[in-house]
Amino acid sequence: MKFFKKLLLGGACALGLLSTASLTSCSSKEADIISTCFAGYDFARAVKGENEDLSLSMLLNPGSDLHDYDPSATDIKAILNAKVFIYIGGESDAEWVESDILPKIDTEKTQVVNMFDVIGEAALYEEEDPESAEEEEHHHDEDETASGEDHDHEEEETEYDEHVWTSLSNAKVIVSAIKDAVCKADADNTDTYTANATAYINDLNEIDTNIQSTIDSSAKKMLIFADRFPLLYFMKEYGLSYDAALGGCSSSTEVSSNVIAKLKAKIEENDVNYIFTIELSTKQIAETLKSEVNNSVEILTFYTMHNVSKDDFKNGVTYVDMMEKNIEALSLALN
Ligand SMILES: [Zn+2]
Incomplete structure (x- = not known):
């Protein structure tokens, strides 16, 4: 019934059949x-x-x-x-x-x-693949361009990281x-x-200062993302190094065992105790990586503000609230 109603409303909207009073119901x-x-x-x-x-x-x-x-x-x-x-x-x-x-x-x-x-434009960063994601992402680019060679051509239009x-x-x-x-x-x-x-802007300044001091007082300067990586601007701003399973806007949710092996090596080399996923993630890659390292890491969420969950939206959660959660996660992961 609900579905039918929605269909009917959608159809009526498309045909412009509804009065202005009911327009809000089809264009929320x-x-x-x-x-x-x-x-x-x-x-x-x-x-x-x-x-x-x-x-x-x-x-x-x-x-x-x-x-x-x-x-x-x-x-x-x-x-x-x-x-x-x-x-x-x-x-x-x-x-x-x-x-x-x-x-x-x-x-x-x-x-x-x-x-x-x-x-x-001067302050935009070109899209770059995280070290361990490279092979996987390049493979996707080849699928998309069908020629496979375009990737290295100079005349190719610069793709900027959007985040x-x-x-x-x-x-x-x-x-x-x-x-x-x-x-x-x-x-x-x-x-x-x-x-x-x-x-x-004052709130953002305060968050900025808190992130900086959290990083300054931390022993480690590296984060591992077992997920997409839409945080190039954040990492560059604070001079953090990183590795990740997928590029920022990657459409894939799975990676090869090769990528997992590379990230596993990074975890071991850098004595990493926490790995990250981003909001609304299936956490599949993170769970796989965690079991590959015998559960020696814990999974944390880094909020990237693309979108929020329905509950967070309803509760009016803000960018500042989520950055505060990110600071808590950073202070765990960097120490
Ligand atoms: Zn994106």
């Missing part, structure tokens, strides 16, 4: 401020604060994978009607934003915040850009949004 993403991923949503929520003049939504459903997301027709319509649209500008959203949104959007009406533009928000300095710059866009969208409340952004 409709809002004044719309972000593709959780990080942008969180930053906009902080800027907006308690102010009810602007509504806010995240396109991604909580608990789902950013890299699997494709916009529906109602999502596109919602973005075109928004006052502020926030996206990453990288692997997971640049393509559809460039083809479905940018040619149609009225930039007088909708402020667009592209995180890549905000950070600036810019994992750097605290970048996060502060993005919050500030979102504040500017929100102020343009609702000029009457500029003072409130400016004060909110300043307060959040």
Whole structure:
């Protein structure tokens, strides 16, 4: 019955049959401020604060994978009607934003915040495969390009790692850009949004200091990810070294025994007691690796803010909350 109702609603929406009063039920993403991923949503929520003049939504459903997301027709319509649209500008959203949104959007009406533009090309890092993941990732690239040679060609377009928000300095710059866009969208409340952004940037500064001092006072400087690795910006910011099973946006959830063997050697060489997975992971690779090293390691979660679980979303968990959890995990893993 529920399924039928959903189908019926979806069909009616597509045909434009419903009255405006019931439109909200088929386009729950409709809002004044719309972000593709959780990080942008969180930053906009902080800027907006308690102010009810602007509504806010995240396109991604909580608990789902950013890299699997494709916009529906109602999502596109919602973005075109928004006052502020926030996206990453990288692997997971640049393509559809460039083809479905940018040619149609009225930039007088909708402020667009592209995180890549905000950070600036000079501060972007090229995608790189973690040491132990290399072979596996290269294999996937070959599948995708079908020629296998493109990988080394100079004329190949530079692919930047998209996870810019994992750097605290970048996060502060993005919050500030979102504040500017929100102020343009609702000029009457500029003072409130400016004060909110300043307060959040102060929180981010505090987190930044705490991460730095945790790392400074730790004996080890290396982390092992038995998972995807979307933390290049974070690791570079704090000078940590790392190894991982998969690249940042890899679509695979499995790795060869070769990759496991390489990570096992790293664990033994570096006296590693904790290995990481990222949020919403199946933890399959981590469990395999753990048993390969006779359960001598424990598995911790590193929150990367692509998305959050349904419960965390409902409870209003923030980027700052999750970075605090990351600090706890770091202080275990680095000592
Ligand atoms: Zn990604």
